[in-house]
Amino acid sequence: MSNGWPTPPGRKTCSRGSGRTARPSSTTSSPICTSDGPKVVRTPGLWEEIKAHGYTGGYGAVRAYLQPFRTTPTAPAARPPSPRTVTSWILTHPDTLPESERLKLKAVLASCPELDALTGHVRAFGKMLTQLQGDQLPQWIKAVRADDLPSVHSFVNGLERDLAAVTAGLTLPWSSGVVEGHVNRIKMIKRQMYGRAGFGLLRKRVLLAS
Structure with a gap:
């Protein structure tokens, strides 16, 4: 007993830090690395099991032994941007796109060559549209045909059905x-x-x- 009180008969004294055995919490568990990969091992359960096989050490010793094998939980991966968000990035002029969004778009395009090619064609068409460069439309159509982009090929087919009107719309200053x-x-x-x-x-x- 502390504070000067005598120890009751039949009880043993235990100083702080002497490895006393306390009732472990049943919720103490975390993954540890084993030869078969990460596994969740509950320290109290393991301690009880090895005690049944004759282990005489305390719970704290078992917990200290397992500590180096604990694996730190990895942070969840960042949520990928939605298709709507990526579309807005592609349709936005590169000079007005914030730096953070530009870097995110760059990472998306690096993992998808088809989307990277599509982005180049979209921006080239936007330049023709805003700068009235209709004379470059044939070269743009040829570049689109060279890539495996069926959806853009359908768009090109529609342009070619009325090519003269589309060229005039991309060249002349008048608009309907x-x-x-x-x-x-x-x-x-x-x-x-x-x-x-x-x-x-x-x-x-x-x-x-x-």
């Missing part, structure tokens, strides 16, 4: 975007009035909105 915008606005107004008014009211709403 304003007309398309007005068409969409009229369709929206028509849907708002569907089943409640006729052409006369639709005409007034379109003209007044203009």
Whole structure:
């Protein structure tokens, strides 16, 4: 007993750090490396088992012996970016892409040559579109045909069906975007009035909105 009290009859004294045997926790376990690979070994269970075979040491000695064989749990791998995220990186101009996202995209492209080739074609087409370089369209189509990218080949087939118009759209400064915008606005107004008014009211709403 501590604090000056005498030890009760039949009990043995035990000084701190003398290797006393305490009741081990049943939850003490972690992987250890064995000849068959990492295995989960519960120290209390192992201690109880070897005691049954005549081991007279304490629980602390068994735990200390197993400690060098413990393996440190590895951190979970980072979650890969979603297809939507990678698509947004590819469609973003390289000069405006943040450095952190640029490095992530670089790592993704390094592991997928087909995606790397697709990214090059997308950016080349974006350059033609924004800088009105329609004269480079034939060379771009030829480069796409040289790669095994069936989905992009389908896109090219659509371009070649109306090649003259596509070339003009990538070369001339005029655009039908304003007309398309007005068409969409009229369709929206028509849907708002569907089943409640006729052409006369639709005409007034379109003209007044203009």
